[in-house]
Amino acid sequence: MTTFANALLAWFDRHGRHDLPWQHPRDAYRVWLSEIMLQQTQVSTVIPYFQRFLAKLPTLGDLATADEDTVLALWSGLGYYRRARFLHRAAQRCVELHNGELPREFDALAALPGIGRSTAGAILAQAYGLRFPILDGNVKRVLTRYHGIAGHPGEREVEKQLWLRADEHTPAERTADYTQAIMDLGATVCVRARPLCDACPMRNECIAFRENLTAQLPTPKPGKSIPTRSTIMLILRDTEGRMLLQRRGAQGVWSGLWSLPEADDTDNAWREAQRHARIDDAQSLTPFLHVFSHYRLKIQPLLFDSAAPAHAIADNADLRWCAIADLPALGLPAPVRTLLMALPEPTEEEKQP
Known part of the structure; x- marks a missing residue:
């Protein structure tokens, strides 16, 4: 296990989030639903939607057989509605192709609508404890600052570097906890504006902290006017x-x-x-x-x-x-x-x- 992973897990044990509703139980359906809802949406916003969604559609089979109006009504207010339609469609594909379950094989999981490489990794790591890295927005910010990686994270070469770093740090033990820990660090400490570097377990090795670059990293996306x-x-x-x-x-x-x-x-x-x-x-x-x-x-x-x-x-x-x-x-x-x-x-x- 790398020094990065050891330090992160020690911090997580003391300061991480252990009582999120999708952690108890941390099964594949609940993890998947939370990961889709959390895309571009904060945890505090997601929690009531997650609970309301599960109360109405508690299983993957319930989601697959629900009509679209029901799914969209439960999603209403979360925005980015394509996520809900992909979620619905993926549940139906699981019924058709995978006996009503989310597959444990990475390629089969990533082939489902709305599930990319990072989401597939998050499901497999958190629900099944399998060693797969993730690279959501919070993780990109942590790794970009820690390793001092310049360039917008959405650029192909920068993203390629970040995936290599993400894989390098992901441990074979406690993979589920590590996955939650690095998301927690990005969401609560290594935040976009005014990060809490004094509370960060990585500050002594963090290039952005050492070189006073936390305001410059990650490199912003080139701006363009919005009509x-x-x-x-x-x-x-x-x-x-x-x-x-x-x-x-x-x-x-x-x-x-x-x-x-x-x-x-x-x-x-x-x-x-x-x-x-x-x-x-x-x-x-x-x-x-x-x-x-x-x-x-x-x-x-x-x-x-x-x-x-x-x-x-x-x-x-x-x-x-x-x-x-x-x-x-x-x-x-x-x-x-x-x-x-x-x-x-x-x-x-x-x-x-």
Whole structure:
């Protein structure tokens, strides 16, 4: 076992996280679910989602047989919804190909949707105690600073160096604990801004600490401007308080989720609204900005209160009228759910057909 691994495990025994919900029991399904949820999401955010997801879908078989709306509803608010669809699809593949279990072979595991090299390694190390390295964002930061590796970690040559270092330090004993330990160190001590170097067990050997480079490493990704786009979201509400939802297509952001009809300008918004309901007036609600990883979306909600009940307008596979009480059962983007839950109540006049 390397000096790095020994020091890290000694720190973990005293200061690591030992009571995370996916550690008790630390079986493959729970580890897998936690690893997918934790991608680009903090532990404190994930825990309530993890517990709610397990309460509804406690086994891989339950996940495989669930409908997509149920899976997306449980995921709603975590973002990066492609993770949920891959999780669902991978569970179905496990039923089809692996007797309803996550495979213990690396190649078979990494071939499942949404499971890359690092996630496969994390599952095998934590659930089965097998010696496989991991390289998530926290681990990249720790190793980049410890070894003084310059260059953006997403670059092929830099990532190749980091995988070599990750493999070098991963021990054959206590592999599950080591895997949790290096993630914990990155998440709680070797953090992105203002790392707690005085509390780090690696500081005496850390090149970034010794050479005062912790603010420069890891090397940031070359910056580029993020564009801002605009859309109008149509909130069509019938006389019974139900709203028209539209399922988004398979491509683009929020794909497959239930959302609101959209238009690019006010004239088109009116035309779209009149296709679905009998309306006389619209109310502009407070606009807001939602930030994606690659662009900002400026959203202007327009509230149309229909002069007819919803049953007069036909539903189809991608359109449905939905009451506020039914929203929790559907997969909706978090800003759309927040918007709908905060709608002003219709007046008695608006309720009259």
